[in-house]
Amino acid sequence: MKQYRPTYFIGQAFAGLWRNGVMSFASIAVLMSCLVVLGSFSLLVANINVNLEDLGLMNEIVVFVKKEASESEIKSIEREIKGIPYVGEVTRITADEALEQMKEQAGEDGYLYDMMQDDNPLLDSFILEYVDGAHYSDIMYNLGQIDGIDTIRDQRSLANTMQSLKNGIMLIFSWFLVVLFIVSVFVIINTIKLSVYSRKSEISIMRYVGATGAFIALPFVIEGALIGLTSSMLAFLVEYFLYGYIQKSMENVIEIVRIIPMSEVSVVVFFGFAAVGILTGIVGSTISLSKYTRN
Amino acid sequence: MIDFTNVVKTYPNGTVALNGVNLHIDDGEFVFVVGASGAGKTTMMKLLLREEKATSGTITVDDTDLSKLSYFKVPYYRRKLGVVFQDFRLFPKKTAYENVAFAMQAVGTPSKKIKRRVPALLNTVSLGEKANSFPHEMSGGEQQRVALARALANNPKIIIADEPTGNIDPKMSLEIMNLLLKINKLGKTVLVVTHEKDLVDYFQQRVIMIDGGQVSDDRVGGMLE
Ligand SMILES: Nc1ncnc2c1ncn2[C@@H]1O[C@H](COP(=O)(O)OP(=O)(O)OP(=O)(O)O)[C@@H](O)[C@H]1O
Ligand SMILES: [Mg+2]
Numbered sequence: 001m002k003q004y005r006p007t008y009f010i011g012q013a014f015a016g017l018w019r020n021g022v023m024s025f026a027s028i029a030v031l032m033s034c035l036v037v038l039g040s041f042s043l044l045v046a047n048i049n050v051n052l053e054d055l056g057l058m059n060e061i062v063v064f065v066k067k068e069a070s071e072s073e074i075k076s077i078e079r080e081i082k083g084i085p086y087v088g089e090v091t092r093i094t095a096d097e098a099l100e101q102m103k104e105q106a107g108e109d110g111y112l113y114d115m116m117q118d119d120n121p122l123l124d125s126f127i128l129e130y131v132d133g134a135h136y137s138d139i140m141y142n143l144g145q146i147d148g149i150d151t152i153r154d155q156r157s158l159a160n161t162m163q164s165l166k167n168g169i170m171l172i173f174s175w176f177l178v179v180l181f182i183v184s185v186f187v188i189i190n191t192i193k194l195s196v197y198s199r200k201s202e203i204s205i206m207r208y209v210g211a212t213g214a215f216i217a218l219p220f221v222i223e224g225a226l227i228g229l230t231s232s233m234l235a236f237l238v239e240y241f242l243y244g245y246i247q248k249s250m251e252n253v254i255e256i257v258r259i260i261p262m263s264e265v266s267v268v269v270f271f272g273f274a275a276v277g278i279l280t281g282i283v284g285s286t287i288s289l290s291k292y293t294r295n
Numbered sequence: 296m297i298d299f300t301n302v303v304k305t306y307p308n309g310t311v312a313l314n315g316v317n318l319h320i321d322d323g324e325f326v327f328v329v330g331a332s333g334a335g336k337t338t339m340m341k342l343l344l345r346e347e348k349a350t351s352g353t354i355t356v357d358d359t360d361l362s363k364l365s366y367f368k369v370p371y372y373r374r375k376l377g378v379v380f381q382d383f384r385l386f387p388k389k390t391a392y393e394n395v396a397f398a399m400q401a402v403g404t405p406s407k408k409i410k411r412r413v414p415a416l417l418n419t420v421s422l423g424e425k426a427n428s429f430p431h432e433m434s435g436g437e438q439q440r441v442a443l444a445r446a447l448a449n450n451p452k453i454i455i456a457d458e459p460t461g462n463i464d465p466k467m468s469l470e471i472m473n474l475l476l477k478i479n480k481l482g483k484t485v486l487v488v489t490h491e492k493d494l495v496d497y498f499q500q501r502v503i504m505i506d507g508g509q510v511s512d513d514r515v516g517g518m519l520e
Contacts, residue, residue, distance in 0.1 A: 002403035205384055210374035210449060211401035
């Protein structure tokens with residue numbers, strides 16, 4: 001029956017971290033930065049996604065009727081709109097109602113709209129809801145066939161802008177991340193190499209007494225994993241406060257944008273960081289070991 | 296049983312260290328390996344330890360053909376061998392006891408067995424009272440005896456000693472050789488590489504002479520002039 005003491009491997013790993021303090025510190029700093037960038041980027045994308053979803057939920061099209069249209073013409077336009085397949089609820093907002101809404105939104109400054117009361121420049125409009133985004137272009141086509149419509153407005157263009165913004169961010173950050181992770185792995189490889197090097201004679205003795213490659217490698221793999229773990233915990237703290245700060249300052253600036261609270265994502269961020277960090281550490285140490293543990 | 300058949304070893308830089316070595320060593324033999332510096336003695340030991348691979352020819356230890364030994368099996372093969380070097384190669388920060396114990400920990404020996412076996416091993420090499428001394432607190436002869444105890448720790452069949460007395464004064468050297476002979480009497484095959492003509496003559500054992508990467512003489516008795 002074989003019996004190995006886990007305390008031996010863990011003790012050796014900590015000893016290694018300590019012995020090459022400067023390199024260990026450098027590895028942790030680099031990997032931590034890398035994780036913070038990864039986390040910030042992921043959170044940004046997650047936020048864009050949430051806001052895109054919010055926009056998507058607003059399956060609304062606003063149709064403005066021409067100024068010169070008479071009340072009967074407006075009625076017939078309403079009938080035609082209601083006749084378009086897949087169009088759900090249709091709400092009419094008269095020019096007067098629209099002005100009233102604007103006044104309300106302006107609050108204290110509402111009186112400014114008073115002078116528009118006599119000659120209201122706003123248009124009558126219909127807000128029509130549709131259930132399934134798949135029919136969007138059919139609906140738009142049918143609306144185009146109706147006479148007496150001034151303009152058609154929807155949230156699509158905003159959604160598209162955000163989508164392409166997201167794609168752009170994804171592309172830039174993906175490259176950035178690839179480079180950062182290569183740097184991280186590289187630094188870890190060198191840290192572990194140094195650690196292995198300082199124990200070269202011990203390793204050769206272990207090999208002579210018949211220790212397996214796994215026995216020799218395990219302390220170094222744990223050392224790499226410890227670097228990863230430490231980095232991820234520090235990165236989590238940095239991310240936690242950084243995100244909280246950004247969230248607070250954004251809240252007061254742009255109200256329409258919804259920002260996911262950290263509390264909702266902290267568990268995912270925590271375990272995500274830990275997983276990526278530890279994995280990077282293990283990969284780095286495994287690569288640097290291959291030369292020394294071979295016979 | 297150790298068999299070398301037409302073993303050639305060429306190092307990557309082109310040096311031909313062994314050039315067709317043939318020899319056979321039976322279980323339980325005691326063998327001196329002698330020869331001029333650079334003759335290829337250490338290379339032979341490295342091949343036996345599977346630290347290096349033969350360029351051509353075959354080396355068989357018991358039923359194992361070393362050229363066919365897979366990477367994963369090498370550690371298990373090495374447990375059949377105990378090694379001692381000229382420079383002792385002890386862990387400087389471990390006591391005599393810990394140095395011997397580590398060899399057993401490294402192959403996953405249960406700690407109960409380690410606690411039982413290490414004192415016995417240290418007694419075998421007459422170092423019972425030095426169990427808690429560190430290498431720097433011991434003489435060369437004592438350090439080499441710790442190394443011998445460590446070589447014996449995992450109960451190998453074969454002991455390989457490459458110039459074990461090279462760094463030890465003559466009186467202590469005799470003691471180490473006596474110890475190796477005692478170990479041989481315990482039933483282990485012992486290979487001793489040495490330059491010490493006096494000791495070889497004194498012990499009257501089998502002597503294999505290596506010259507230019509080949510076996511130039513193989514007989515029982517003293518060293519050739
Ligand atoms: N790793 C190596 N790479 C290249 N050449 C080597 C290597 N090791 C040994 N040699 C060469 O191989 C030849 C045999 O060396 P080896 O160490 O086996 O000799 P030796 O008989 O043990 O000598 P000594 O008595 O001085 O220890 C020498 O010419 C040596 O320079
Ligand atoms: Mg030599």
